[in-house]
Amino acid sequence: MAVFEIYSLPALYRYKSSIWSKASLYVLAMLCLTFIPPLLVAYRSQGFWMTTNTYLEQPDVAYKKQLLFVADLATPGDFFAWSTYANFNNLLQTNLRVPQVTSYELDSNNDGLNDQLSLNISLPLSSTEQVVNVQLIAVFDYKLYRMSTFQMESIVYVAQSSPLSGSSLKVIGDLSLHQRTPLYHRGTDVRYNGSVINSNSYFASDYDIFNILESYSSRNITTRLENSYSIWTPGRIPSQPFLFNMTLKYPTEIITYQPGFWELVKWGWVQYASILLLFLWVFKRINRTVFEGNVFNTVVQQPKVKLVKGF
Structure with a gap:
């Protein structure tokens, strides 16, 4: 009857020696050379620690129905302005011109998050008043939830000027997130949830657009108008x-954040293990050659042979 191999087990040879021997020192050196160099290689390859990571999230944006609108006229120094802040309107005196304002937000995919804002302003003018420059600041409530719970009050700034007086200005663009620093990976982050415009102030400097933008730009996380297109229609x-x-559209954003401890460990282990496997394979072959060749004096314990009765 023909006999076929249906299963196999490797023979185990044990090489024994005292602690203070050349063989023991060799094994210790091989362990160090096997496990430490992969760590150094992974670290020096600029990919061991993940300092930042990114993810996609559509922000929860809501227009707060707060805005500041300024229209400069063709006559130097003349302008009209209006805002939703009573103290600023009181400071304007004869430069106050109340427009008709309408706005609505649209959730086009019914996911519970607003996708865009439509804002319309109609500024009444006399026959001799000609607008050559427009500036607007609109205020939003901006929230993120996927990693850390992040909330801030943000703005969008729109400005357009022309040497020709205009009858209308149409703007389309994205309310985009701008980060100088990454967000946290967990917890609640409300460090920028304070008011961008101090509505309780009675000083004109607190409503100056340059001062507002200068203060706002000092934040590490802001929103801005990007991917924008505008059409200035001359003549009126x-x-x-x-x-x-x-x-104004609210697009899905690429959010940068600081990874947590376990994410760092998981990423670092992947980098280390991929190099370690190669070192294990190489030094396993070296050690087998050394001990099978009896380079060091050791006591060899051979596997016990069991006789199996034939069929």
């Missing part, structure tokens, strides 16, 4: 108001 029928129309 004397009886018609100046029209400002803005469509």
